[in-house]
Amino acid sequence: MAGNEEIIKKLVKGELKLHQIDNYTENTQEAVEVRRKFAEEISGANLKHLSQHSMDLEKAMKRNIENPIGTVQIPVGLAGPLHINGEHAQGDFYVPLATSEGALVASVNRGCTVTKAVGGTTVRIIDDKMTRAPVIRANSVTEALKIKEWIERHFIELKEASESTTRHGKLLKVDPVVVVGRYLYPRFTFTTGDSMGMNMVTIATEKALEILTRETGAHVIALSSNLCVDKKPSALNLIEGRGKTVVAEIIIPPEIVEKKLKTTVKAITEVNLAKNMIGSAISGSMGFNAHYANMIGALFLATGQDEAHIVEGSLGITTAEEQNGDLYFSVTLPDLPLATVGGGTSLETARECLEIMGVYGGGNVKKFAEIVGGTVLAGELSLMGALAAGHLARAHKDLGRG
Structure with missing residues (x-):
C-alpha cells in the first residue's frame, strides 16, 4: 500500500x-x-x-463509466402483476422499480390491481424513431434555402451514406428542415432496432453530412443543434415524438373505481381536468400529467436506461372521461427513448431487472416499451385516485415517513 x-x-x-x-x-x-x-x-x-x-x-469502464470509485445503491421494489394486452407484451408482468420515494411502489402496485381486475390495459406503440439535428451556417438566407432544396432532392444519397455506418439504423426522413436567418436545422430521423440509438444516429448523421458539405459547401457548426431534441423538455418532441411513442388505455367500471381506488368516476375526471389540463396549461407545463417522471425514473434507473432521458419520457398527456358510466383512462407518452441492448442495459443489475420482465436482449424493445406504458398508466391512475379521494397526504405520511 x-x-x-x-x-x-x-x-x-x-x-x-x-x-x-x-x-x-x-x-x-x-x-x-x-x-x-x-x-x-x-x-x-x-x-x-x-x-x-x-x-x-x-x-x-469500457463503455459506461470513467474514473470509477464504486457504485450507488438504490432500493428496488417489485410491482405487479401488471396485466397488459399489447401487440408485443401480453399477460401478467412484475415490474422492478428503483426508487427511494416511499409510497411509489405501493401506489403503482395499486394501479396494477386495477388492470388485473378489468382484464388488462391495452397498450400500443404508435411511432418509433430516433433523431439527430445538426446546425449549418450558410452565407445568406438565399444560400440556406439552396441547401434546404439540395437536402430535399438528394435524400437517397444521404440515406445511403448514413446507413453505411450501421447494420440496424435506417434513415426515414430529414424533416423538418428549419431555416432561421442564414442558419439551417435539418432533423435526421432514423429507426434504430433494439438499441436506444443515440450514438448510432449521431455517427450516421455525421457520415451524411460529409456528402452534404462536399456537394454544397455548407459549413456545419455543430452536429447537435438542440432541434434533435435530446435530453430536454420540448414541444417539438411532444408533438412529433421521439424514441417510442406509446399509448396505454383502460376502461374501468364504476364499482371497480370505488372498490380499488376508493373514489368515483366523476371525481377522477374532475381532478384530471382541473389538475392535468388546466393546471398544466396555466403553469406552462409541457407534460399534462400527474407524475409520469416517477414511473419513468424508477424504471430507467432499474434497467440501465440513460437517466437524462427521464426528462423526455416525462412528457405526455393523461385523459380521463366518463364513458357510459365507466371511466375511460389513458396515458400518452410521445417521447420514450428505450433500449434492451447496449449502453447501461449490460450492467449486471440492469440486466437482471430486464430479465424479470423477460425483455433483456435483442428483439424485445417493443415489448419493453409496452410494459413501460402500462406501468405509467398504473402509477398515474393510482395517484389520480388518491387525489380524487383525498388520500395523497395520508399515503405519504404512512409510507413515506416511516
Whole structure:
C-alpha cells in the first residue's frame, strides 16, 4: 500500500490526474480503491458503502463509466402483476422499480390491481424513431434555402451514406428542415432496432453530412443543434415524438373505481381536468400529467436506461372521461427513448431487472416499451385516485415517513 499512498499524495497535490491512476496500479480494482481513498482524503467522508458491490467495473469502464470509485445503491421494489394486452407484451408482468420515494411502489402496485381486475390495459406503440439535428451556417438566407432544396432532392444519397455506418439504423426522413436567418436545422430521423440509438444516429448523421458539405459547401457548426431534441423538455418532441411513442388505455367500471381506488368516476375526471389540463396549461407545463417522471425514473434507473432521458419520457398527456358510466383512462407518452441492448442495459443489475420482465436482449424493445406504458398508466391512475379521494397526504405520511 505504500505505493498507493504515494499515488494518493500526488493526487492531493495535483501532480497526478484521476484518469492516470490506471497506469500506476496493477488492476482496475486497485485503481478504484485508490480513487476512493483519495475521495475520502479530500472530503473527510467514509465511503465504505460505495465500495460494496458485485458489479464488474473493469467491464463497465469500457463503455459506461470513467474514473470509477464504486457504485450507488438504490432500493428496488417489485410491482405487479401488471396485466397488459399489447401487440408485443401480453399477460401478467412484475415490474422492478428503483426508487427511494416511499409510497411509489405501493401506489403503482395499486394501479396494477386495477388492470388485473378489468382484464388488462391495452397498450400500443404508435411511432418509433430516433433523431439527430445538426446546425449549418450558410452565407445568406438565399444560400440556406439552396441547401434546404439540395437536402430535399438528394435524400437517397444521404440515406445511403448514413446507413453505411450501421447494420440496424435506417434513415426515414430529414424533416423538418428549419431555416432561421442564414442558419439551417435539418432533423435526421432514423429507426434504430433494439438499441436506444443515440450514438448510432449521431455517427450516421455525421457520415451524411460529409456528402452534404462536399456537394454544397455548407459549413456545419455543430452536429447537435438542440432541434434533435435530446435530453430536454420540448414541444417539438411532444408533438412529433421521439424514441417510442406509446399509448396505454383502460376502461374501468364504476364499482371497480370505488372498490380499488376508493373514489368515483366523476371525481377522477374532475381532478384530471382541473389538475392535468388546466393546471398544466396555466403553469406552462409541457407534460399534462400527474407524475409520469416517477414511473419513468424508477424504471430507467432499474434497467440501465440513460437517466437524462427521464426528462423526455416525462412528457405526455393523461385523459380521463366518463364513458357510459365507466371511466375511460389513458396515458400518452410521445417521447420514450428505450433500449434492451447496449449502453447501461449490460450492467449486471440492469440486466437482471430486464430479465424479470423477460425483455433483456435483442428483439424485445417493443415489448419493453409496452410494459413501460402500462406501468405509467398504473402509477398515474393510482395517484389520480388518491387525489380524487383525498388520500395523497395520508399515503405519504404512512409510507413515506416511516
